[in-house]
Amino acid sequence: MTARTIRTPLLSLGAALVLGACATPGPQPHTDAEKKDRIQADTARMYADQEPVTGPIDFHEAAARALKYNLDYRLKLMESALAADLRDVSTHEMLPRLVASAGRTGRSNDSGGTSIGIEDRQESLRASTSEERYRTVAGLGLTWSVLDFGVAYYRSQQKSDQILMAEERRRKVAQNVLQDVRNAYWRALAAQRLMPHVDALLARTHRALGQAREAEEKGLLPRQEILAYQRALLDSVSLLTVRRQDLELARAELVALMSLPPNSPMVLADGEEPFLPAVGDDTERLERLSLERRPEIMEEWYRKRVNENDLKIAKAQLWPNLSVNLGAEYDSNKYLYNNHWSTTGVQVSLNLLRLLQLPSIESAARSQAETDDLRRVALSMAILTQVRVGVVRYQLARHEVGFADESLRVDRSLLDHANASRSTRFGSELEVIRAEGRFLLSRYQRDAAYSRAQAAWGRLYNSVGLETLPATIATHDVKTLAREIQRTLRDQETFSLLVTTPDLPDATPK
Template structure:
């Protein structure tokens, strides 16, 4: 076969191979179409998700105290569990990044086949006369194997900075986990005491609503029979309708508080449980040293710590970019094997050292230096702005706590007055219809005052929790998954009492 024929045959085979590859590519692209989930798949997914949301939970075996509610929320709340998973993911990515600093050790093996012999001919440089007949030194079929070690200085340096970034991102994820835990505890504090008030008042509210509605029916009958002046009867009806309206609104508030607490604890909707009828805890006095709280907040707030770690992450980005400006050293060593029987040495060792430097990249140095300085200033300014916001939150939180204590005191005084009015109305009640209505109105006012007192106490608890949250105090042990609800609740209670004694210098109210 002459050279022209071989070239023609090779070209024909090449065109055939190209057309075949293009055909397979087009067929493959045409078979990928959007495939929506079926209704059955959606139904299965919903069933699986509903089971997963409430899986592996301790059953509610008795009345739930405040600290047990906090423990359930922190152990089973889906938002907090998501942050735990993100934390674990960050740690896994950090472990992966540390291995990127290792040199490359690549083992390879292969098989090579061609349809004709590889060879060549030799001609003289000066006279262009062929001196040797065509020959080959390579088999058509042969096996290859190699074990190659490679180390790149710049890759190692960049991988080192990337590993440092992943380590800082692990710490950032931990700070975000702390913040979510603090927010969950704050939400539990906001809803628990309202839900407890709902449990204690809702039956009494329902009973009073029945009496009020009955009194409305009777007042309409009195008006119809003309037993009282119409203006007086209408005034009583207006008062009763106002009482019904206020009691209905308060009843809705009470029911919503319990629903919010149920969601925070990740208890399946419709589950029957009771809150422990524990006495309302004495609230601590106003913090004696607000400046000490501000200093503690600057040290412990998760947002500030996360921002500080972020500065190291961005700084390592600039350091990695600067590192790429320097010369690169590459070391290679490898064991090679070729089964070609024409080789004099079928196995050998390769060793190489290469030094390269893109000198033009040095022009980036001034720009990178300026970017480094500006990035540091921006990160510092962002952290200081956040610190200022934290100080404001501490100040405002303590002020709100003081106001909520005053509101609670006023609500307690109002409750005492309304209860005395109720007792007086009951003592002065006679058989007349207007006296009975006065008793009902007095009962409604007393019940509303009691509700306002529960709300004021819940607001004071929430305000105290906001102070707690603004300082960035943690109440959790290091391990949550390994603790049951009772143990975790005990740990939370102990930690809260310890912080309260140290920071708030509590005094009995």
């Protein structure tokens, strides 16, 4: 085979590669059909594999559905699994490298050469070769480096800490989801209770408004009295409409938290409201618990260890590197005396210039440690403030519920009096509508105060960093998970928040 016969295919291959590079297609945006398919696939995945709603949903089932099917929480679970997989990859990097190779080589002419004398520079041997033009080679080599082992060891420790950090983020997302469900559920339950009454009163108010306009046109009453009557009705309509919108939004928010399809039929369990427990007076104990259990504190603590291992890796790269090599080789060259042989080697190397980095690394280590500690202390201060504020906010919210109960009792009595005093007089219907509007508004304010108290209780629960759910979720059905969440919350509230028996009057029956 001549050099020309080799050169021609190589030139052809190079030309083909150049032409292929020139023919690379430009940007290709997705088509409308592809977008439609992607939207359908994503939408189907949002609501896939969910247990159907078979009955009224209580608070704990709503929390179970939110935690089991909430996409943000499922994303954090996947991040935890990914961190565990990356840790396994780092662990394998500590193993020696075992490389197997095989191939066939060739050249267009013979390799070889001649020899000349060192002193007289005269050629002493004729040209000769000891290598075939075409031959097969293979090898199996084992290499182990102390430096690579040390770096991989610290990387594995980092990945282990990152698993713990991902777990703390998962706990935080679970706490936030439960807090959002607690806030939305009681507002949505108020919506379910009040919406039929609000709609009925709005219909009556619109009828009364039409009658007032008719009376104005016929001149049955003085114009100023009729306009004042209409003004009162319009104010009532405006106030009820605003409250109705708030109630509808709460229901939509709860549906989204449970990852149910929009406009899904949903009935909330309207049973006896849970009592609002009283928190113990040992605020210092709650603060201590928050510093022990808050996911943010634990994540920052693990992050400090990750940063420390980064600096340990930088220091390890300053060490002398010891490499050990073992190998088995094969060459089919028929001119060799031994076609099989083994190789061994030990090598020590040190990059002397890298030693100049040591003072900078030591300074960076001190600065990093101080920064991590200060960040954790600042976060701890913020958490302690949250606990103190949370206790005060919850106590105020409980008292607000008591005041709302008393207001509701008075407005119920006024409504009963207005109904008893109803007559055929034109303004009598307005007084009944006003009394009923005030009563519904009081019911709304009472339910809103109760939902705010539940939200304050949830914020206090979160500020202490208490657990919200069992260790496994995917293996539990919704009913079982709801019971586990109820048990977990009850145990945490009883033994961690030091709750006592409620000192407020019973909730007003709906």
